[in-house]
Amino acid sequence: MRITFILPGITMHGGIKSTFEIANRLVERGHHASIVHPLVPIRNGASIFDAKRYASRALGLVTNIRDGNKVEWFDLQAELIRVPMIHERYIPKADIVVATWWANAFDVHGFAGDKGRKFYFIRAYETFGGPPDKVDASYRLPLTRLTISTWLKEFISGRFGVPVLGPFPNAIDSDIFTCDRQTMDAHDPVRVGMLYRRIPLKGMSDAFTAFGQIRRRFPRTRFVLFGDEPSASDQQQIQQLGNVEFHLSPHGRDIAALYNSLDVFVFPSHTEGFGNPPIEAMTCGAACVATRVGAVPDYSIDGQTALIVPPGDVAELTAALMRLLDDEKLRRKIAVAGRDHVKGYTWTTTVDKLERVFAESLER
Numbered sequence: 001m002r003i004t005f006i007l008p009g010i011t012m013h014g015g016i017k018s019t020f021e022i023a024n025r026l027v028e029r030g031h032h033a034s035i036v037h038p039l040v041p042i043r044n045g046a047s048i049f050d051a052k053r054y055a056s057r058a059l060g061l062v063t064n065i066r067d068g069n070k071v072e073w074f075d076l077q078a079e080l081i082r083v084p085m086i087h088e089r090y091i092p093k094a095d096i097v098v099a100t101w102w103a104n105a106f107d108v109h110g111f112a113g114d115k116g117r118k119f120y121f122i123r124a125y126e127t128f129g130g131p132p133d134k135v136d137a138s139y140r141l142p143l144t145r146l147t148i149s150t151w152l153k154e155f156i157s158g159r160f161g162v163p164v165l166g167p168f169p170n171a172i173d174s175d176i177f178t179c180d181r182q183t184m185d186a187h188d189p190v191r192v193g194m195l196y197r198r199i200p201l202k203g204m205s206d207a208f209t210a211f212g213q214i215r216r217r218f219p220r221t222r223f224v225l226f227g228d229e230p231s232a233s234d235q236q237q238i239q240q241l242g243n244v245e246f247h248l249s250p251h252g253r254d255i256a257a258l259y260n261s262l263d264v265f266v267f268p269s270h271t272e273g274f275g276n277p278p279i280e281a282m283t284c285g286a287a288c289v290a291t292r293v294g295a296v297p298d299y300s301i302d303g304q305t306a307l308i309v310p311p312g313d314v315a316e317l318t319a320a321l322m323r324l325l326d327d328e329k330l331r332r333k334i335a336v337a338g339r340d341h342v343k344g345y346t347w348t349t350t351v352d353k354l355e356r357v358f359a360e361s362l363e364r
Contacts, residue, residue, distance in 0.1 A: 001358060002032045002094040004116060005078075006086060006108060008101040009041030012073045012251055014276045015123045018148075018170045019100055020071070023078035025351045033078040034094070038086050042103060073251045091115050096358050098146075102126045102138040109141045117361045122147045122156060122164070124273030124294075128201060136160070144361065146354070148274045149295035168354050169295055170274045171347040172283050177256045179285040179339050184332045186263045189220040189243075190325060193262040193286065195277045196227035196234075196246075203268030203291065203311065208237045210266070210318040215241055218325050226250050226258055259284035263331065264324050269293050270311045278306065279345060282338035287331045289320045299345055305338040 003026060005019050023033040069082040083090035086104055088111045091097070097116035099108040105120045120143040127135045139145070139160045147153045147166040157164045192214070194207055214221055226247035230238060238244050247258060259265065265281035265288050272294030279299050282288050290296045291311040300306040307323065309316035324331040 001026075001096060001362070002034075002092070002116070003096040003098070003358065004034045004036055004092060004094040005098045005100060005121075006091075006104045007035055007037045008104060010035070010037050010071055010080070011041065012249065014170075014274070015100065017074060018123070018274075018276075019121075020074050020076050020078070021171070021173065021347055022351055022354065024076065025347050026355070027077045029351070029355065031355075034081055034092055035076070035078050036081045036083055036086070036091060039082055039084050042101065088112055088115060095362055099143065102130055102135045105138040105141055105143060109143060117358075118143045119358075119361075120145050121168075122152060122273070125152065125155060125271070128199075128271075144357075146357070150298050151294060152273050165357060167295070167298070168350050169298065169345060170276055170279070171345045171350050172279060172342065173347070176253055177259070177280050177283045179283065180257075180260050181285045184285060184335050186328055186331065187222075187261075189222045190218065190264070191222045191224050191262050192264045192266065192321070192325075193224035193226070193258065193281075194266045194268070196225045196230060198228045198231050198234075201270045203270050204234060206312065206314045206317055207266055207268040208234070208241070209314050210268075210321055211241055213318050214321060214325065215243075217322065221325070224258065224262060226255070255280070256284055259286055262286040263335075264289065264321065266317070266321060267291060267296070268311075268317055272296070279342050282306065282342045285335050285339050287324050287335040288338055289317065289324065291317070299342055300338065301341065304334075305341040306334060 005023060007016055007019060010016060023035060026033040069080055086107045091111060093114045094116035097108055097111060098119040098121050099105040100121050108118050122145055139156055139162060145164045146168055147164050148169055149167050153164045153166050211223055223241060223244045225244060229248060250258060259281045265286040267278045267290035269291055275294035275296050278288045278290045278296060288306040290306055290308055292308050293311050296308060302308040307320040309320050
């Protein structure tokens with residue numbers, strides 16, 4: 001099969017990485033997979049009349065021209081095609097074409113039939129990245145919808161009255177994410193980690209509030225943050241916490257090494273389509289506290305393989321973290337059970353299901 005994935009950009013991002021993982025494995029199976037992305041990356045589908053977003057898009061254009069048509073942060077085996085814009089004149093002929101972002105779903109809907117059978121891989125309810133009425137309209141387009149979690153499948157199907165296939169869950173690259181720890185005993189001082197994102201819906205303020213309370217009760221705790229460059233206000237909170245280790249934009253084995261260095265990992269997000277970090281951290285032996293979002297309920301069992309709390313509930317988030325820091329036996333039990341539980345989430349299983357759906361579509 002010739003399969004084309006339409007992406008809004010190729011910057012390091014969970015949804016983009018997942019598409020790369022799938023594309024690579026399709027190539028390994030003998031298919032021809034192409035990744036098509038625009039010269040000007042789409043940043044959250046924002047209007048060009050938003051001055052800040054316009055500046056961001058201009059910066060993305062400069063970065064794309066400077067860096068060329070390549071991906072430095074991922075070993076991509078699929079064909080990478082950079083186009084002036086997402087328009088059918090630039091899209092290769094294929095058997096299957098897959099939109100991965102709400103705005104590109106409209107593009108794919110308008111493509112001629114020789115671009116392939118039309119699919120829409122939904123990885124989040126993307127009203128955070130575009131006008132809600134247009135985002136909602138994208139889910140009603142006559143495309144074959146795929147999604148990554150039980151929650152998202154039920155939400156899209158129930159809200160818009162449309163069929164959705166899946167879930168086709170994200171998985172772990174076992175060549176990178178493994179538990180390398182010699183023992184599951186806690187470090188001294190205890191290391192509590194979090195992926196930092198500048199997006200408010202990721203719940204950073206909730207975590208910082210919880211960290212402040214932990215600092216008062218467990219003053220020697222070492223906080224380990226990694227990810228985006230912090231905003232000015234968050235930088236102040238990080239400085240006030242003290243004893244914070246920060247790693248800017250690690251990826252691949254560097255992230256795996258960080259997960260392996262942690263005793264507890266916290267995921268305070270308010271909304272997700274899937275939520276990769278907890279399953280990665282669990283694989284590497286960290287005991288997880290995560291909010292009940294995305295696929296977290298799919299790949300974890302509350303009280304057994306992770307502690308799961310309602311999104312936005314700072315008190316519950318803090319209490320769950322305190323439980324693990326108070327009870328070393330519980331922390332170790334959660335860490336071991338979590339590591340063992342997520343071993344079944346493999347890209348092989350996900351790509352098996354996806355390949356079957358593509359093939360059946362062509363047979364019909």
